[in-house]
Amino acid sequence: MQHDASGKLPVMARLIYLIGPSGSGKDSLIDAARGHLQAAGVEIARRVITRSAEAKGEAALSVTPEDFEHMRSAGAFALHWQANGLCYGIPVQIDTWLASGRPVLVNGSRGYLAEARRRYPDLLAVGLRVSPEALRARLLARGREGVVEIEQRLARNASVLPYDDDVQVLDNSADLHATVQALLELLREQHVL
Ligand SMILES: Nc1ncnc2c1ncn2[C@@H]1O[C@H](COP(=O)(O)OP(=O)(O)O)[C@@H](O)[C@H]1O
Numbered sequence: 739m740q741h742d743a744s745g746k747l748p749v750m751a752r753l754i755y756l757i758g759p760s761g762s763g764k765d766s767l768i769d770a771a772r773g774h775l776q777a778a779g780v781e782i783a784r785r786v787i788t789r790s791a792e793a794k795g796e797a798a799l800s801v802t803p804e805d806f807e808h809m810r811s812a813g814a815f816a817l818h819w820q821a822n823g824l825c826y827g828i829p830v831q832i833d834t835w836l837a838s839g840r841p842v843l844v845n846g847s848r849g850y851l852a853e854a855r856r857r858y859p860d861l862l863a864v865g866l867r868v869s870p871e872a873l874r875a876r877l878l879a880r881g882r883e884g885v886v887e888i889e890q891r892l893a894r895n896a897s898v899l900p901y902d903d904d905v906q907v908l909d910n911s912a913d914l915h916a917t918v919q920a921l922l923e924l925l926r927e928q929h930v931l
């Protein structure tokens with residue numbers, strides 16, 4: 739946690755906004771880095787998603803579209819967006835964490851990056867990169883979506899803007915543990931850890 743010049747008051751911490759194509763490894767990276775990040779005082783936001791609870795490999799909270807809309811209108815989300823036919827929300831609790839000086843990592847959306855930056859001008863955008871061939875193979879191997887949905891997710895990549903210079907790019911084509919180390923190194927360089 740960072741403090742002001744007096745060393746007493748916590749300073750608003752940074753939001754770490756992890757983005758990347760579907761299948762690039764955002765969830766895997768978060769899971770593999772979770773222990774290191776939590777030990778370093780980084781909170782990891784749990785997404786709320788209108789995805790069925792049966793969906794495999796999902797650490798998020800699954801809700802119905804009606805429940806999502808109730809939560810949204812009640813102000814439950816600090817950030818929320820729609821993509822892939824789903825609604826995604828980041829709980830407003832992250833603002834309490836940030837205000838108390840604890841950095842927060844979220845699994846974000848490339849399509850929502852501009853709005854997220856408007857809300858959190860100081861956010862650190864971290865973008866994963868993987869070759870198109872590896873993406874397709876990983877999505878098929880993950881097996882969470884059917885072939886049609888996988889093709890839609892791959893097609894989405896063509897319509898999303900490429901990373902700008904303010905996105906810190908990490909390559910996740912090779913070993914996941916190397917990407918974990920690269921993320922931790924980046925967070926140290928950026929004075930988040
Ligand atoms: N570095 C890696 N090497 C090999 N497979 C990986 C790597 N990172 C992730 N994967 C695999 O790729 C698939 C997609 O990863 P996932 O974390 O679900 O991506 P995302 O959350 O970005 O959609 C998963 O089956 C995961 O096990």
Ligand SMILES: O=P(O)(O)OC[C@H]1O[C@H](OP(=O)(O)OP(=O)(O)O)[C@H](O)[C@@H]1O
Nearest residue numbers: 758759760761821826845846847848849
């Ligand atoms: O604008 P984009 O960058 O395309 O992102 C769209 C959404 O896809 C990801 O979620 P989800 O867990 O549904 O997909 P993924 O695990 O396949 O990336 C990501 O967290 C966004 O919520």
